[in-house]
Amino acid sequence: MATRHILLVEDEAPLREAVAEQLTDRGFHVEQAASGDDAIDRLASFAFDIIITDLRLGTGADGTAVLDEARAVYPDIIGIIVTGYGTVKDAVEAIKRGATDFIQKPFQFDELLHIINTALEQRRLRAENAYLRKQLEERYRFEGIIGKSTAMKELFALLETVAQTSSTILVTGETGTGKELVAHAIHHNSPRRAQRFVAIHCGAIPETLLEAELFGHVRGAFTGAVATRPGRFEEANRGTLFLDEVSTMPPSLQMKLLRVIQGREVQRLGDQGVVKVDVRIIAATNHDLAKMVAEGTFREDLYYRLAVIPVPMPPLRDRKDDVPLLVQHFLNKFGADLARDREPGTPAPALSIAQEALRHLMSHNWPGNVRELENALERAVALTGGRRQIDVRDLPPSIQAAGASIAPLDVAIPDAGFDLPGYIDKLERDVIARALDKTEGNKGAAAKLLNLKRTTLVEKLKRMGRTAGAGRDDTQPA
Ligand SMILES: Nc1ncnc2c1ncn2[C@@H]1O[C@H](COP(=O)(O)OP(=O)(O)OP(=O)(O)O)[C@@H](O)[C@H]1O
Numbered sequence: 001m002a003t004r005h006i007l008l009v010e011d012e013a014p015l016r017e018a019v020a021e022q023l024t025d026r027g028f029h030v031e032q033a034a035s036g037d038d039a040i041d042r043l044a045s046f047a048f049d050i051i052i053t054d055l056r057l058g059t060g061a062d063g064t065a066v067l068d069e070a071r072a073v074y075p076d077i078i079g080i081i082v083t084g085y086g087t088v089k090d091a092v093e094a095i096k097r098g099a100t101d102f103i104q105k106p107f108q109f110d111e112l113l114h115i116i117n118t119a120l121e122q123r124r125l126r127a128e129n130a131y132l133r134k135q136l137e138e139r140y141r142f143e144g145i146i147g148k149s150t151a152m153k154e155l156f157a158l159l160e161t162v163a164q165t166s167s168t169i170l171v172t173g174e175t176g177t178g179k180e181l182v183a184h185a186i187h188h189n190s191p192r193r194a195q196r197f198v199a200i201h202c203g204a205i206p207e208t209l210l211e212a213e214l215f216g217h218v219r220g221a222f223t224g225a226v227a228t229r230p231g232r233f234e235e236a237n238r239g240t241l242f243l244d245e246v247s248t249m250p251p252s253l254q255m256k257l258l259r260v261i262q263g264r265e266v267q268r269l270g271d272q273g274v275v276k277v278d279v280r281i282i283a284a285t286n287h288d289l290a291k292m293v294a295e296g297t298f299r300e301d302l303y304y305r306l307a308v309i310p311v312p313m314p315p316l317r318d319r320k321d322d323v324p325l326l327v328q329h330f331l332n333k334f335g336a337d338l339a340r341d342r343e344p345g346t347p348a349p350a351l352s353i354a355q356e357a358l359r360h361l362m363s364h365n366w367p368g369n370v371r372e373l374e375n376a377l378e379r380a381v382a383l384t385g386g387r388r389q390i391d392v393r394d395l396p397p398s399i400q401a402a403g404a405s406i407a408p409l410d411v412a413i414p415d416a417g418f419d420l421p422g423y424i425d426k427l428e429r430d431v432i433a434r435a436l437d438k439t440e441g442n443k444g445a446a447a448k449l450l451n452l453k454r455t456t457l458v459e460k461l462k463r464m465g466r467t468a469g470a471g472r473d474d475t476q477p478a
């Protein structure tokens with residue numbers, strides 16, 4: 001930690017020197033001032049972290065004046081007031097005017113040290129919160145998409161360019177990574193933003209209806225077609241059509257879709273004529289379309305038409321540095337919802353999260369990505385019941401468990417030294433053995449539990465000379 005600079009203002013020389021010496025012993029850098037005027041002079045030329053001042057200072061400026069001056073120049077300075085007997089009321093007054101804390105003479109040095117350390121910790125947290133808030137407030141071109149990681153910066157750069165075009169886009173990524181969010185963002189930042197964004201979830205609509213839904217139909221085209229209706233393509237004319245979960249589209253429709261994309265015209269069901277459409281298509285899927293092409297379940301030609309510009313969404317576990325930012329984003333969001341529900345019109349209380357809870361969130365693997373994080377925080381905010389801080393106990397049990405298993409270990413380093421590689425080796429063996437116990441020797445399942453590839457686990461077992469979980473037949477494939 002950086003050295004902290006303290007200005008100690010006290011007119012009683014013996015006391016001042018004694019305290020200065022003890023503070024210096026604890027690693028602080030201390031300057032002494034014997035009077036208020038001297039203190040004010042020193043404040044003008046140096047940015048102290050902490051000022052400790054006696055309230056009564058003989059002649060010249062008193063402690064309150066010194067503190068006022070300090071805070072005027074350095075709003076973030078930690079001001080600690082030392083009071084004599086019977087001046088507590090004045091100290092309280094000083095706190096109201098911005099002092100951080102006070103201590104009454106005579107005091108134990110440890111009491112003062114405790115006050116200093118608490119104040120430093122509080123200031124650190126405040127600074128951290130302010131930093132996060134500032135990062136959130138920074139205006140992105142793509143508002144509502146939170147992220148500062150390298151992966152997200154790359155995504156923003158990509159979105160920036162593709163939004164300007166009308167090219168077909170294929171957004172891929174695991175569930176909850178923000179595919180739909182990104183599709184919206186592209187539309188709203190494109191020249192088509194004044195026109196409609198029409199979304200259709202291909203998997204949610206039965207095959208027979210999907211065709212009519214996409215391309216429209218005339219009256220009597222099929223049983224139940226009581227009126228003529230334009231399809232989603234026509235609705236999205238000059239705007240954007242979002243084809244969500246495009247991998248679920250049946251082969252017959254895949255072909256028709258391909259034709260529309262190539263010909264830029266649609267034919268309503270039961271109609272002879274065609275309608276010209278100018279639609280930008282954004283498709284999304286959490287399936288591996290390339291693999292489906294290889295397996296013959298998705299048309300190759302359609303795949304290439306859709307994937308003109310692929311936009312891959314990074315999973316949250318690969319950009320954990322975004323977790324604190326997302327947490328703050330969702331706390332603001334759900335905190336505001338909560339305040340509105342409780343007492344309409346009242347400003348939302350600022351919710352924060354305990355560092356320990358944040359550590360749990362950072363170590364979780366997030367198979368459900370941002371949606372899972374969002375849900376976890378919505379639940380946590382609901383469970384706080386008016387508390388301002390999210391604690392570990394407010395998190396879903398699975399996440400509490402995740403963090404606990406990698407809690408920092410309490411390792412004492414002996415004077416004789418510590419064999420770190422040996423220790424890590426042993427740790428790895430133990431954890432792998434436990435995972436294999438839990439899965440009754442199933443390596444595939446154990447690898448999954450440990451967030452390893454199966455091949456990696458097998459490698460490790462080989463390297464270890466395979467003793468973990470001995471007594472079981474491990475040569476059987478899992
Ligand atoms: N980067 C982000 N910043 C803020 N919110 C996000 C971000 N990514 C996702 N979200 C939020 O997470 C939730 C899930 O996002 P979205 O619905 O876009 O995911 P998806 O990739 O379409 O998932 P699925 O494949 O399950 O449909 C939404 O509430 C969305 O607003």
Ligand SMILES: [Mg+2]
Nearest residue numbers: 179180244284
């Ligand atoms: Mg989606």
